[in-house]
Amino acid sequence: MSRLPIGVASIIWSLVAFGFAVQFFLEKAYIALGVEILIVIAIAVLSRSAGGRTFLNRMKLPVLAIVSAFIVGGIVLILSDLEFYTKFGLDPIGTLASSLGRVAEAYGALIVGALGDPGKISTALASGNANKIGIALRPISETFLATTPLILAGLGVAVAFRSGVFNIGAEGQLKIGAMFAVWVGIWVPLPGPFHVLLALAAGILGGALWGFIPGILKARTGAHEVITTIMLNAIAQQVMLALLLSPVLQPPGGTTPISMPIEASAQLPLLLDLPKLRVHLGLVIALLAAAWTSWLMFRTTKGFEFRAAGLNPRAAGYAGMHAGRTIVLAMVVSGGLAGLAGASEVLGTTHYLSPTISPGYGWDAISLALLGGTRPGGVVVAALLFGALRAGGPGMALATGVPIDLLAFISALVIMFVAAPRLVREIYRVKLTATAPSTPRPQETPT
Amino acid sequence: MRSSSRLLALGASAAIIFAACGGGASTAPTTAPTEGASTAPTETPVESMAPFKACLVTDTGGLGDKGFNDNALKGLKDALAAGYATEIKNLESKKDADYASNIDLLVTDGCQQITTVGFNMGDITATKAGENTDIAFSIVDYAYDPAIANVTGIVFATEQAGMLAGYLAAGVSATGKIGTYGGLPIPPVTDFMDGLYAGIKYYNQEKGTNVSLLGWTPGVGGAAGTGVFAPADNPWGNTDFGNNQAKAFFQEGADIVLPVAGGTGIGTFTAAKQAQGEGKKVYAIGVDTDQYLTAPGFESVILTSIQKIIDKAVADAIKLAHDGGLGGTNYVGTLENGGVGLAPFHDLSNLVSADLSSGLDALKAKIIDGSVKVADYKS
Numbered sequence: 001m002s003r004l005p006i007g008v009a010s011i012i013w014s015l016v017a018f019g020f021a022v023q024f025f026l027e028k029a030y031i032a033l034g035v036e037i038l039i040v041i042a043i044a045v046l047s048r049s050a051g052g053r054t055f056l057n058r059m060k061l062p063v064l065a066i067v068s069a070f071i072v073g074g075i076v077l078i079l080s081d082l083e084f085y086t087k088f089g090l091d092p093i094g095t096l097a098s099s100l101g102r103v104a105e106a107y108g109a110l111i112v113g114a115l116g117d118p119g120k121i122s123t124a125l126a127s128g129n130a131n132k133i134g135i136a137l138r139p140i141s142e143t144f145l146a147t148t149p150l151i152l153a154g155l156g157v158a159v160a161f162r163s164g165v166f167n168i169g170a171e172g173q174l175k176i177g178a179m180f181a182v183w184v185g186i187w188v189p190l191p192g193p194f195h196v197l198l199a200l201a202a203g204i205l206g207g208a209l210w211g212f213i214p215g216i217l218k219a220r221t222g223a224h225e226v227i228t229t230i231m232l233n234a235i236a237q238q239v240m241l242a243l244l245l246s247p248v249l250q251p252p253g254g255t256t257p258i259s260m261p262i263e264a265s266a267q268l269p270l271l272l273d274l275p276k277l278r279v280h281l282g283l284v285i286a287l288l289a290a291a292w293t294s295w296l297m298f299r300t301t302k303g304f305e306f307r308a309a310g311l312n313p314r315a316a317g318y319a320g321m322h323a324g325r326t327i328v329l330a331m332v333v334s335g336g337l338a339g340l341a342g343a344s345e346v347l348g349t350t351h352y353l354s355p356t357i358s359p360g361y362g363w364d365a366i367s368l369a370l371l372g373g374t375r376p377g378g379v380v381v382a383a384l385l386f387g388a389l390r391a392g393g394p395g396m397a398l399a400t401g402v403p404i405d406l407l408a409f410i411s412a413l414v415i416m417f418v419a420a421p422r423l424v425r426e427i428y429r430v431k432l433t434a435t436a437p438s439t440p441r442p443q444e445t446p447t
Numbered sequence: 448m449r450s451s452s453r454l455l456a457l458g459a460s461a462a463i464i465f466a467a468c469g470g471g472a473s474t475a476p477t478t479a480p481t482e483g484a485s486t487a488p489t490e491t492p493v494e495s496m497a498p499f500k501a502c503l504v505t506d507t508g509g510l511g512d513k514g515f516n517d518n519a520l521k522g523l524k525d526a527l528a529a530g531y532a533t534e535i536k537n538l539e540s541k542k543d544a545d546y547a548s549n550i551d552l553l554v555t556d557g558c559q560q561i562t563t564v565g566f567n568m569g570d571i572t573a574t575k576a577g578e579n580t581d582i583a584f585s586i587v588d589y590a591y592d593p594a595i596a597n598v599t600g601i602v603f604a605t606e607q608a609g610m611l612a613g614y615l616a617a618g619v620s621a622t623g624k625i626g627t628y629g630g631l632p633i634p635p636v637t638d639f640m641d642g643l644y645a646g647i648k649y650y651n652q653e654k655g656t657n658v659s660l661l662g663w664t665p666g667v668g669g670a671a672g673t674g675v676f677a678p679a680d681n682p683w684g685n686t687d688f689g690n691n692q693a694k695a696f697f698q699e700g701a702d703i704v705l706p707v708a709g710g711t712g713i714g715t716f717t718a719a720k721q722a723q724g725e726g727k728k729v730y731a732i733g734v735d736t737d738q739y740l741t742a743p744g745f746e747s748v749i750l751t752s753i754q755k756i757i758d759k760a761v762a763d764a765i766k767l768a769h770d771g772g773l774g775g776t777n778y779v780g781t782l783e784n785g786g787v788g789l790a791p792f793h794d795l796s797n798l799v800s801a802d803l804s805s806g807l808d809a810l811k812a813k814i815i816d817g818s819v820k821v822a823d824y825k826s
Contacts, residue, residue: 135555142548237680245632255634256566276551278544349544354567355679356507359542394538394545394552404539 062371062378064424065417066385073410074103077402106402113395114143114388134275139395141272141279145349147387148279149174149341149361151286154368154379155293156207156337161374162297163330164310169214169229170338171362172236173207177339178346179240180206182249182353185262185346195265200285200343207339208332210236215331219324225331233362241355249353259353268348282344287380289337294376296333306330338362359390367415386411501532501765502558504549506565508683509539513742514709514735515757519564519587522761529762531769532560546571554579560768562587562761566635572598576774583768587757588635590777597773599764603755603780605635606821607814608787609642610649612732612753614810615789616703617650617658618803619750621728626661626696628675630682630708637672639707639734639753641665645824649810661701662692665825677708689714697722697729703750705732712738716745723747730795737790750798752790756780783815 078084078099087095116139124136153170160167167173181203190198214228243249244257251260268281297303308316309326317323341361346353364386371385372378389411393404417424425431503523505516516539526532536556538549546568553561554575560583563572569589576584576598583597590600616625627643629636640663647658663674677688685708693704693715704719706712715731716738722729733742733752742749760778767774780786789807792799799807813819 138548138551138555145544234678234680238678241631241679256569257631257633258567258570261570278547345544352543352570354543356543356567359507359545390541391548394549397538398536398552398556404541 058373058378060430061421061424062373062382062414062418064428064430065371065414068417068424068427069410069413070107072413073406074100074107076409077103077106077406102400102402106396106400106406109399109402110389110392110396110407112392113139113399114392116140131275134277137272137274138276139391141277142391143384143388144279144283145387146390147383148282148286148348149345149358150364150368150383150386151380152289152341152344153338153361153365154372154383155286155289155376156211156334156341157365158369158372158374158376158379159293159297159306159337160330160334161369162310163306163326163334164313165215165218165327165330165334166226167211167214167229167331167334168226168366169210169232169335169362170341170365171358171360172229172233173210173335173338174342174345174358174362175236175240176210176342177203177207177336178342178353178357179243179249180339181266181343182259182262182346185266185351186249186260189263190265192265195263196268196347199262199266199347200340203339203343203347204336205339207342208336210339211331211333211335212328215328215335218331219327237355240353244353244355257355261352262347266347267351268344278349280344280348282348285340285344289340290376290380293337297376302329338365341365364411367411370415371418385414498533499531499560499769500534500536500556500558501526501560501562501768502535502553502556503537503562504546504553504564504568505537505539506563506567507540507542507545508565508709509541510537512683512709513738514683515587515755516564517741518736518755518757519562519761522758523562523765525758525762526765526769529766531762531766543567547575550575554582558582560585560765562764565589566633583764583773585761585764585768585774587761590779592777594775594777596775599767599774600777601757601760601764601780602777603757603787604638604782605753605755605787606638606642606645607782608753608755608789609639610646610814610819610821610824611642611782611789611807611811612705612751613643613646613648613660614650614807615646615751615799615803616643616705616732617647617656618654618800618806619730619798620658620701620703622700622702623656623658624661624696624699624701625658625703625705626693626699626701627705628662628677628692628708630677630711631679632671632674632676636707637663637665637674639705640674641672641825642753642821643705645821646810648824649819650806653806661696661699667826677711681711683709683711685711686714686717689716690718693718693731694722697727702727702729703732704729705734705753707734709735713742713745716742716748719748720745730798733790739790739793746794749793750795751792754788754790756786756788760786781815782811 081099081102084095084099116136121136124132153174156173157167157170181199184199184202185195188195188198210232214225214232217223217228218225241257244259249259270277271279271281271283297306305316305321305326308319308321309323309330313323316326342357345357350357368379368382368386371382372380389407393407396402397404501523503519505519508514508516510516510520520537523532523535523537527535536553536558538553540546540549550561550563550571562585564587566589568586572584572586572589573591573595576595580597585599585601587601590602591598594600625643625647627640629640644660644663644665647660650656651658664672666672675692676682677685689706689708689711696704697718704715706715712731712734719729719731730750731748733739733749735755736752737754738752739746739749760780764774778786782788810819
């Protein structure tokens with residue numbers, strides 16, 4: 001049996017890794033190199049058969065999926081460069097080397113764009129200048145900012161998936177939640193903490209309502225939640241637009257679908273009061289929500305019922321659990337979390353609502369739930385990865401001219417590899433028992 | 448066990464190979480100073496020129512829209528070619544929250560002039576202009592009242608060119624019915640449709656005809672008009688809707704359709720081309736740019752386009768900043784200053800009679816001298 005695939009993969013990855021070393025050691029961005037080495041070591045460690053160590057086993061698939069996605073992304077970046085074809089015939093080795101350098105440069109800029117430049121951060125901290133510190137810490141702040149709604153929406157979808165309900169409607173639930181929160185933020189006169197708390201609660205309520213509808217439809221009429229949630233996404237968008245173009249949300253004399261700004265008392269406070277740093281309390285709320293979700297799903301009777309319904313609804317029914325009520329409740333919790341994501345975005349980040357509030361957080365949430373193995377902790381880690389990709393993109397585009405659409409492509413590839421555990425298993429010759437207990441053993445295929 | 452050590456060994460050896468050949472080559476791709484690497488080497492600034500960095504933040508529509516984002520970037524490229532800018536950069540936005548961070552990123556990157564695009568960025572541009580009073584901003588399709596000292600608001604009187612398009616369409620239509628639809632019911636869109644309505648009405652009054660408009664009725668006395676719009680979740684790229692809506696208009700007897708919905712309009716062009724293949728004499732009118740040029744393949748369909756000359760306005764704002772100005776005024780593109788206009792008829796000029804052509808010229812002159820106002824023909 002050939003070890004060719006793993007060999008090829010490791011060669012390509014090592015080349016990329018070495019590109020990093022050359023590019024960034026010189027520019028003193030050690031972090032890029034460090035991350036690279038860690039990833040390579042991670043591949044090596046995870047390539048070992050981890051036997052009973054379930055955690056390592058569980059990490060294998062996502063980590064290998066991420067690595068594979070970046071490798072394929074790098075190949076596509078090289079092949080999509082037209083100069084590559086014209087120059088390759090003349091100087092194959094030099095062209096390949098410079099192309100790999102370009103990939104390394106792009107990924108390096110992505111990492112610096114998402115995490116910051118350690119050199120700059122230390123000089124800024126040493127200088128004590130608030131403005132400089134803000135600018136230096138901005139990348140990591142932006143990563144956390146982008147992560148916040150992803151965690152919340154991802155948790156929502158994960159709860160539903162665990163309960164056997166395919167909630168594809170997080171995008172709509174998020175928008176309705178944002179709408180409810182903005183409405184409270186604009187119109188309800190309340191002092192400081194009460195206002196923001198009520199606005200958050202309204203966001204949860206809006207999302208929960210939008211989750212309740214497909215839940216009750218499924219429980220009462222058997223309407224499939226995939227269909228109803230997708231349809232409700234479209235309805236949510238239309239409802240939101242209608243209200244944005246009406247006096248309910250639009251400022252007097254306004255002509256565009258942009259809401260009035262929320263009152264200052266309804267804004268989520270910033271975590272760090274430094275220039276340019278936008279990360280806000282929503283991040284803490286998201287992490288608390290993850291802890292709460294974990295407690296709900298794995299420490300309570302309700303959570304046990306959710307999971308039982310997810311594993312085998314009929315068995316759950318035999319055991320005396322009320323299937324219909326479980327579905328409705330799971331959808332309400334799921335929608336509420338997605339609604340909280342929308343609320344956090346408008347109360348913490350934009351302070352107003354417009355139709356382009358979400359770049360597809362609700363769709364990303366489905367990917368995150370899968371990537372995180374529908375576990376709250378997994379969702380948080382996966383959301384950090386996606387948040388870093390989203391936040392690092394503009395920096396990468398600015399520094400290297402690589403379009404940020406490459407990152408959407410890489411995110412999609414990650415999910416594709418996660419959804420195809422057998423592919424990963426075949427490429428890397430690893431066992432993935434813990435993540436995919438029910439899938440059959442791989443067939444021997446010539447490679 | 449064996450596989451992992453083998454992996455590391457392979458990786459290490461590959462790394463060494465790369466080290467041997469990669470050192471010199473890796474610097475090659477880093478030198479291009481601009482986004483569009485292809486344009487960079489030819490426009491390398493001469494030594495004496497002071498560096499001036501002009502930058503762009505697109506809205507969520509992004510580049511490739513063949514509309515205002517692409518046109519704004521063309522303005523930057525023109526400024527680079529003309530020497531007002533020595534370096535250009537651009538960033539695309541994917542969501543509302545990106546606007547602020549993209550502007551911040553460009554400010555940190557040392558941009559001296561920043562162009563933003565679209566009403567969605569209206570408030571954030573004002574905020575960031577306040578934070579960075581030494582940087583000149585310009586914003587496409589938005590104006591401030593009062594104007595901000597370091598911002599140039601760039602807006603267009605599209606209803607003026609739209610009125611010409613309405614007059615032209617009324618004269619060309621054999622069925623006496625014109626169709627139109629928009630992306631969203633917002634003034635930057637409905638201004639086109641108001642103009643179209645006004646032009647048709649003016650033609651009817653002048654010639655005693657009864658040409659009608661499907662898909663849009665302007666509002667009277669400040670009320671909102673009513674009409675056909677694309678589904679709001681995808682107003683600017685919904686070619687299916689553009690296709691079906693055009694077919695519906697053709698069914699109702701219209702033979703000219705004006706889509707005011709960005710990329711959605713491509714679906715309408717496709718439907719018109721298909722109908723032409725079936726022997727129908729139907730046409731479409733483009734918007735924003737001369738779509739005869741920017742939407743290749745639809746030359747037989749595009750009668751004309753209602754143009755907003757965004758690139759020139761953007762380049763002018765960069766020139767202003769390069770020459771030391773910061774802004775403080777709003778630019779309104781009109782028929783008079785050439786900021787809006789009808790594109791040439793290209794392959795379809797035989798449809799436009801000499802009589803119609805002179806009528807168009809007369810109307811244009813009247814709009815410019817103020818004796819005809821679009822607002823007077825909206826009801």
